[in-house]
Amino acid sequence: MMINLSKIRLTPFVLAVITLFAAACQDREQADITPPEIEEIAIDGIAVTAIQVEQGSTLNLTVHARDNEALEKVTVTLMENTNSPTPPTGIYAFNQSQTTGSDHAALQFELTIPESIAAQMIAKIVAVDANGYTDQLEIPMIIINSQAPTIAGSSNPAEDANGEIHINAGQNLLMSGEANDADGLQSLSVMLWDANDQPLATTPIAITATPMAFSDASFDQAVSGRYRVVIEAVDNSGHRSYWGRIVIVD
Ligand SMILES: [Ca+2]
Ligand SMILES: [Ca+2]
Numbered sequence: 001m002m003i004n005l006s007k008i009r010l011t012p013f014v015l016a017v018i019t020l021f022a023a024a025c026q027d028r029e030q031a032d033i034t035p036p037e038i039e040e041i042a043i044d045g046i047a048v049t050a051i052q053v054e055q056g057s058t059l060n061l062t063v064h065a066r067d068n069e070a071l072e073k074v075t076v077t078l079m080e081n082t083n084s085p086t087p088p089t090g091i092y093a094f095n096q097s098q099t100t101g102s103d104h105a106a107l108q109f110e111l112t113i114p115e116s117i118a119a120q121m122i123a124k125i126v127a128v129d130a131n132g133y134t135d136q137l138e139i140p141m142i143i144i145n146s147q148a149p150t151i152a153g154s155s156n157p158a159e160d161a162n163g164e165i166h167i168n169a170g171q172n173l174l175m176s177g178e179a180n181d182a183d184g185l186q187s188l189s190v191m192l193w194d195a196n197d198q199p200l201a202t203t204p205i206a207i208t209a210t211p212m213a214f215s216d217a218s219f220d221q222a223v224s225g226r227y228r229v230v231i232e233a234v235d236n237s238g239h240r241s242y243w244g245r246i247v248i249v250d
Pocket of ligand 2: 149
């Protein structure tokens with residue numbers, strides 16, 4: 001049967017129906033402006049607000065997240081803690097995403113922790129919904145390595161309340177500290193890293209005793225900017241520890 005369009009009259013009733021239909025469609029398109037929510041981070045079923053894990057172990061992290069409509073994905077990234085430099089190892093490349101089409105998900109992430117490092121990091125968890133709205137959470141993550149050396153460091157000038165060291169361009173930064181390890185120390189060095197964490201200067205400390213103390217490593221920088229002073233200690237078994245502070249050259 002053919003419909004003769006010319007016979008459909010735009011009565012007030014038809015116009016009202018069309019208007020309501022258009023409004024309903026628009027509401028539907030704009031409905032989800034509610035961001036997702038990360039409800040809980042759990043390890044072996046127990047909710048955590050910080051992560052402590054031993055070297056050489058496998059970490060099973062569960063992220064519980066929810067959205068009013070649909071979660072798109074959840075990502076876990078391990079990031080550097082500003083006061084704990086990143087050791088050169090693959091774990092710090094951990095950046096794993098899992099997609100989900102559900103409004104609620106419990107997603108499993110498995111991280112293998114290397115044997116040889118002790119580190120402090122941040123685990124950043126991001127949940128994204130189907131419209132790109134996000135929720136994110138950053139929780140501290142400490143890799144406990146009872147085999148790695150201990151390091152104590154201090155600076156002159158001393159760090160401020162934010163844990164940052166400020167020096168003027170050309171001013172001397174004097175570092176002192178001590179490293180210790182029951183297995184004996186293989187190496188100890190004090191370094192200045194640039195903003196990209198590339199070493200600019202290294203002062204090796206000869207190991208003449210255990211524990212090994214030093215008080216005479218110094219650095220200066222003529223160029224203003226952000227740097228990091230780093231102490232690295234390695235024991236005779238290859239376990240490695242880092243101590244670090246941000247240095248701002250004003
Ligand atoms: Ca949403
Ligand atoms: Ca050791």
